[in-house]
Amino acid sequence: MTEPSGTPPSSFDSAQKVLSASSIGALRSWLQSQRSSAISGRPLRRTDLRRALRLVCNEVRRRDLPVERLIVLLKEQWFTLTDDGDGGNTRSRDALDEIIRTCIDEFYASAAALSTQPTSDRSSQSSR
DSSP: OOOGGGOOHHHHHHHHTTSOHHHHHHHHHHHHHHHHHHHTTOOOOHHHHHHHHHHHHHHHHHTTOOHHHHHHHHHHHHHTSSTTTTTTOHHHHHHHHHHHHHHHHHHHHHHHHHHHSOHHHHHHHHTO
């Protein structure tokens, strides 16, 4: 049995502790499109990366988890997108590296922005 978009059950169980099932499915689809773009030679769009990862980072932060858990999840999902794990594809590895760097930047940038917001702004934002 597989879970959202082909995620193996054991991977899904650990992933679900980091993100909701719907977020995992959306993340896998997004990662697949990023991987396909990278392999075909199209550069990753920095603005799109930041926007997508900001949403994921916000969910991880709401669950009070460290960014390292998200990084592990991103890598697990990335390498399950293909049979060969595309470990030998330089473009794929470079794209994953850029996604991870952007994830770390966005996790801490979003955290800093939240910590400088007035308390009333934070409570209204978390209820969205």
